[in-house]
Amino acid sequence: MDKIVIEGGRPLKGAVKVSGAKNAALPTIAACILCSGAHRLTNIPQLKDISTIKKIMSKFGILFHDEGDVLVVNSDNLTCYEAPYDLVKTMRASILLLGPLLARYGKAKISLPGGCAIGARPVNLHLKALAAMGVDMFLDHGYINAGTSGMQGANISFDIPTVTGTENIMMAAVTAKGTTVLKNSAKEPEVMDLADMLRGMGADIEGDGTDTIIIRGVKELEAARHTVIPDRIETGTFMIAAAMSKGEVKIEGCRSAHLQALIEKLDAAGARVSFSDDSIFVKGPDVIESVDIKTRPFPGFPTDLQAQFMAFMCIADGWSMIRETVFENRFIHVSELQRMGANIEINGNQALVKGVPHLLSAPVMATDLRASASLILAGLVAESGRTEVHRIYHLDRGYENMEEKFRNLGANLWREKA
Numbered sequence: 001m002d003k004i005v006i007e008g009g010r011p012l013k014g015a016v017k018v019s020g021a022k023n024a025a026l027p028t029i030a031a032c033i034l035c036s037g038a039h040r041l042t043n044i045p046q047l048k049d050i051s052t053i054k055k056i057m058s059k060f061g062i063l064f065h066d067e068g069d070v071l072v073v074n075s076d077n078l079t080c081y082e083a084p085y086d087l088v089k090t091m092r093a094s095i096l097l098l099g100p101l102l103a104r105y106g107k108a109k110i111s112l113p114g115g116c117a118i119g120a121r122p123v124n125l126h127l128k129a130l131a132a133m134g135v136d137m138f139l140d141h142g143y144i145n146a147g148t149s150g151m152q153g154a155n156i157s158f159d160i161p162t163v164t165g166t167e168n169i170m171m172a173a174v175t176a177k178g179t180t181v182l183k184n185s186a187k188e189p190e191v192m193d194l195a196d197m198l199r200g201m202g203a204d205i206e207g208d209g210t211d212t213i214i215i216r217g218v219k220e221l222e223a224a225r226h227t228v229i230p231d232r233i234e235t236g237t238f239m240i241a242a243a244m245s246k247g248e249v250k251i252e253g254c255r256s257a258h259l260q261a262l263i264e265k266l267d268a269a270g271a272r273v274s275f276s277d278d279s280i281f282v283k284g285p286d287v288i289e290s291v292d293i294k295t296r297p298f299p300g301f302p303t304d305l306q307a308q309f310m311a312f313m314c315i316a317d318g319w320s321m322i323r324e325t326v327f328e329n330r331f332i333h334v335s336e337l338q339r340m341g342a343n344i345e346i347n348g349n350q351a352l353v354k355g356v357p358h359l360l361s362a363p364v365m366a367t368d369l370r371a372s373a374s375l376i377l378a379g380l381v382a383e384s385g386r387t388e389v390h391r392i393y394h395l396d397r398g399y400e401n402m403e404e405k406f407r408n409l410g411a412n413l414w415r416e417k418a
């Protein structure tokens with residue numbers, strides 16, 4: 001198992017280009033199930049989660065090949081509709097295959113995703129919405145067995161705005177009979193990106209980006225041509241790293257409109273942030289001011305940047321209150337940051353962080369994807385010696401060439417066999 005070794009203490013300087021968004025690429029690849037033809041997707045990042053969804057879809061009989069930087073997906077013939085436990089357990093987003101399989105073939109068998117490090121993360125809202133659309137489901141030996149004689153449009157109001165839930169039902173509804181109205185749907189840019197792709201295939205969707213999405217079922221779709229949006233979480237991770245290391249970094253190929261909540265918080269922490277539509281420049285402050293954050297669905301502060309921002313606040317001047325309202329157990333990185341000298345107290349879904357002058361290098365263990373990014377950031381500013389981040393496979397699920405990108409900004413880190 002690999003670990004990343006970091007010799008911290010260097011301010012990051014230079015420019016970095018962000019990759020395509022993992023959380024947008026996954027649903028767009030799943031959406032290729034919806035109709036036959038050669039779908040052409042651009043800006044798909046090379047990540048473990050992407051190879052996992054490709055592996056599952058290859059089992060269905062779907063073919064993938066690269067043509068330069070275009071991923072060509074051919075879903076002419078499906079021979080199997082089952083997503084097995086050994087792959088689904090490594091990536092909960094596999095549930096995204098359920099909606100498109102039902103839309104095209106009327107059947108699917110997907111392993112029920114189990115618990116994960118950041119909380120129970122049920123899929124009940126996906127299933128409830130599918131039931132309202134005429135899908136019969138039963139649970140058998142840990143698998144969701146689903147079938148329908150035809151998807152029906154329905155009025156669905158999500159109890160909680162769920163990102164993959166909204167995406168799943170949008171895909172299920174594009175060729176359903178009649179109109180589907182999704183209320184309290186997620187407004188995340190990744191949902192809008194999927195809606196854009198589906199419209200390009202001939203779907204009739206409006207309202208994405210608001211909390212009511214209307215999908216009028218169409219008879220036929222055609223193969224997609226789509227470019228995935230840049231990764232806002234990767235962008236945000238570099239922005240925080242720049243501010244935290246007191247460096248000066250330009251992040252290129254991003255969408256600043258997707259990061260306004262973070263821009264405001266970095267500004268409040270004393271960083272200088274300037275931006276155009278597709279680039280963001282961050283200059284770290286001499287003294288980091290402490291700032292409170294509360295995670296919220298988009299356009300609020302993203303839960304996927306909470307751990308990284310907490311690492312930043314660990315070296316701020318004063319107290320910062322971090323409230324996690326999206327997931328119930330997303331503070332597992334705290335005990336690792338504490339091993340590096342952070343002063344953090346947890347009370348339920350709130351973490352009170354008292355800034356310390358310096359973090360100290362230590363061996364630490366990554367526990368989930370974004371937690372691993374926060375430990376890398378902590379290692380980049382830690383003093384006296386080497387920080388070793390173990391179980392780095394979590395990072396490979398969601399960050400493309402992260403070490404290389406940090407090295408190009410002047411950081412000293414490398415990968416070793418643990």
Ligand code: UD1
Nearest residue numbers: 023093121122123124125126160161162163164165326327
């Ligand atoms: C997606 C992102 C993930 C991000 C999260 C929140 C992908 C592949 N993953 O995850 O990186 O952290 O959005 O921005 O896009 N919930 C239920 N029942 C359900 C579905 C969700 O109770 O059926 C709850 C969840 O437990 C959570 C909240 O709703 O508390 C939001 O979760 P959701 O938006 O569904 O997260 P994901 O789509 O899994």
